[in-house]
Amino acid sequence: MNHRKNLLASLGICAALGTAGAWAQGESDMTVPPAPQSYGSVQVINGGVDLDQADAIKRIQTRYPLRVEISGRGGDYYVADRVKVLQGHDVLAEIPNAGPWLLMDVPPGRYTLVGTFGSTEIRRDVVVPTHNGTTVAWIVPSKVE
Secondary structure, eight states: OHHHHHHHHHHHHHHHHHHHHHHHHHHHTOOOOOOOEEETTEEEEEEOOSHHHHHHHHHHGGGSSEEEEEEETTSOBOOEEEEEEEETTEEEEEEEEEOSEEEEEOOSEEEEEEEEETTEEEEEEEEEOSSSOEEEEEEEOTTTO
16 A cells, blocks of 8 residues: 555656646746737737737736727637727727737726727727726627627
């Protein structure tokens, strides 16, 4: 019985070391998020189509006051043909092929996001507070899916 416990303990240690090694290697090989791009007066990180890039974007999301995730009702991610960021009637940014993750460096205030999905345009009003920013889970209606 002791032999079996030792074998299981040894296997557990080996598995833990292997996991730690893989984790350490994964840390050094982490995908970097896309570089910020300027659209109008707004710095934007746009991407997250593959899981590695989405994870990289999620790691830095708290650095950006406005965070948008575009998905469908079933959880599938979507990319808009274009997303416009409006403040009042002023267009601050127009982002082509937007999503599924958008991180935007905007000051606190009220904004309207206008997404174009094929022939459908969807508007979403958002408020970015002074502290901590906001995350918008933008669910695309089934009529667009």
